[in-house]
Amino acid sequence: CRFLTIALCDAAEPWQLGSQDAATPMMQGIIDLHHDIFFFLILILVFVSRMLVRALWHFNEQTNPIPQRIVHGTTIEIIRTIFPSVIPLFIAIPSFALLYSMDGVLVDPAITIKAIGHQWRASTQPYEYSDYNSSDEQSLTFDSYTIPEDDPELGQSRLLEVDNRVVVPAKTHLRMIVTPADVPHSWAVPSSGVKCDAVPGRSNLTSISVQREGVYYGQCSEICGTNHAFTPIVVEAVTLKDYADWVSNQLILQTN
Amino acid sequence: MAAEGKAPSLAEEYSLPSQEVQLQNPSEEKSAVSTVAEVVPEKSVETAPANEATVAVEETSQTPEVKEPSDEPEAEESSAAEESGEAAEESSDAAEEAADEKPEIKIETAPADFRFPTTNQTRHCFTRYIEYHRCVAAKGEGAPECEKFAKYYRSLCPSEWIERWNEQRENGTFPGPL
Numbered sequence: 001c002r003f004l005t006i007a008l009c010d011a012a013e014p015w016q017l018g019s020q021d022a023a024t025p026m027m028q029g030i031i032d033l034h035h036d037i038f039f040f041l042i043l044i045l046v047f048v049s050r051m052l053v054r055a056l057w058h059f060n061e062q063t064n065p066i067p068q069r070i071v072h073g074t075t076i077e078i079i080r081t082i083f084p085s086v087i088p089l090f091i092a093i094p095s096f097a098l099l100y101s102m103d104g105v106l107v108d109p110a111i112t113i114k115a116i117g118h119q120w121r122a123s124t125q126p127y128e129y130s131d132y133n134s135s136d137e138q139s140l141t142f143d144s145y146t147i148p149e150d151d152p153e154l155g156q157s158r159l160l161e162v163d164n165r166v167v168v169p170a171k172t173h174l175r176m177i178v179t180p181a182d183v184p185h186s187w188a189v190p191s192s193g194v195k196c197d198a199v200p201g202r203s204n205l206t207s208i209s210v211q212r213e214g215v216y217y218g219q220c221s222e223i224c225g226t227n228h229a230f231t232p233i234v235v236e237a238v239t240l241k242d243y244a245d246w247v248s249n250q251l252i253l254q255t256n
Numbered sequence: 257m258a259a260e261g262k263a264p265s266l267a268e269e270y271s272l273p274s275q276e277v278q279l280q281n282p283s284e285e286k287s288a289v290s291t292v293a294e295v296v297p298e299k300s301v302e303t304a305p306a307n308e309a310t311v312a313v314e315e316t317s318q319t320p321e322v323k324e325p326s327d328e329p330e331a332e333e334s335s336a337a338e339e340s341g342e343a344a345e346e347s348s349d350a351a352e353e354a355a356d357e358k359p360e361i362k363i364e365t366a367p368a369d370f371r372f373p374t375t376n377q378t379r380h381c382f383t384r385y386i387e388y389h390r391c392v393a394a395k396g397e398g399a400p401e402c403e404k405f406a407k408y409y410r411s412l413c414p415s416e417w418i419e420r421w422n423e424q425r426e427n428g429t430f431p432g433p434l
């Protein structure tokens with residue numbers, strides 16, 4: 001992003017065709033993989049359309065009234081069987097490498113954040129930061145409500161802004177635990193390359209490491225019902241020190 | 257965005273400061289754009305809500321200690337758990353003293369566990385919960401070596417689950433091996 005003061009660089013923009021700017025190595029990997037594969041896709045597209053157009057052009061009733069009597073050609077059949085099956089193999093190598101590196105389950109995280117999908121608390125996404133608890137009852141919990149359609153401030157995106165953002169430290173390994181309280185939801189932040197399904201009775205893990213400070217926008221990406229589908233998710237990445245300040249402020253606020 | 261020299265996209269055009277780009281109808285857009293620039297930084301301050309007076313005091317007196325997780329090998333865990341116990345005591349103290357001091361924030365959480373290498377971490381949370389209660393059953397309430405398990409399951413389990421399990425343990429209907 002060119003202008004650091006503008007927050008909305010990591011939200012979707014009108015008529016956007018490509019991905020949002022990468023904020024994590026994962027998303028960078030996804031974008032790179034997409035571009036790499038697309039290079040070969042274009043090659044194949046050009047090659048196949050050339051064959052198709054050429055065949056239609058040369059072998060029709062006007063130019064070639066007598067049909068060819070060829071029924072098979074061993075060499076070409078072998079080539080056109082082997083070659084297309086090798087291409088997916090070559091696509092699979094970087095794809096699987098990326099897939100397994102995205103798991104990252106066995107890397108020690110620094111912070112655990114729990115995102116809990118709630119449908120019946122309208123348009124909200126509760127978050128829990130429980131690394132700093134000293135008992136079961138006390139917990140740093142807050143709800144992230146959508147700013148209603150009729151009162152966004154100037155510069156805020158309609159139905160994409162929330163009152164309490166998820167504050168995370170940048171350049172830190174985060175563990176997101178995603179679980180719903182009712183129906184399936186899905187916690188997704190495109191510029192982090194994360195989309196994690198929230199399945200009732202199960203807690204799913206996804207790890208992110210945001211590489212730059214900023215505000216990242218996403219939405220609940222499951223058709224989970226009235227009042228929650230498309231509920232915005234806003235992640236605000238700050239420095240580690242600011243994060244610690246924020247947590248201690250939140251703890252003071254919640255204990256009072 | 258990607259290339260510096262490129263023509264700005266639609267969204268960039270709307271979000272540029274007014275001196276950078278001449279917009280089609282500057283009178284309306286400029287006002288909106290400049291408000292964006294002013295509003296957004298304020299927003300981020302508001303999201304970290306703070307008693308302003310206390311912040312002013314604290315900024316001069318004390319900043320919370322931030323510890324990188326990479327600094328702590330796993331061997332330190334027990335001592336770390338004790339320290340964070342102290343930190344938590346501090347936080348309750350701080351609440352009593354009308355937020356005179358910030359609680360010390362220790363950046364640490366449950367480590368990755370080789371028993372649970374998958375995306376599904378349900379068992380991880382459940383196991384840590386059981387480990388804690390078995391530990392307490394074996395070593396007695398408030399044993400210091402059990403505290404780390406408590407921290408782990410609190411980090412990993414959704415609080416609704418913990419509440420439900422605590423209830424079930426009280427009623428004697430808890431499904432796990434305790």
Ligand SMILES: [Cu+2]
Nearest residue numbers: 185220224228
């Ligand atoms: Cu949802």
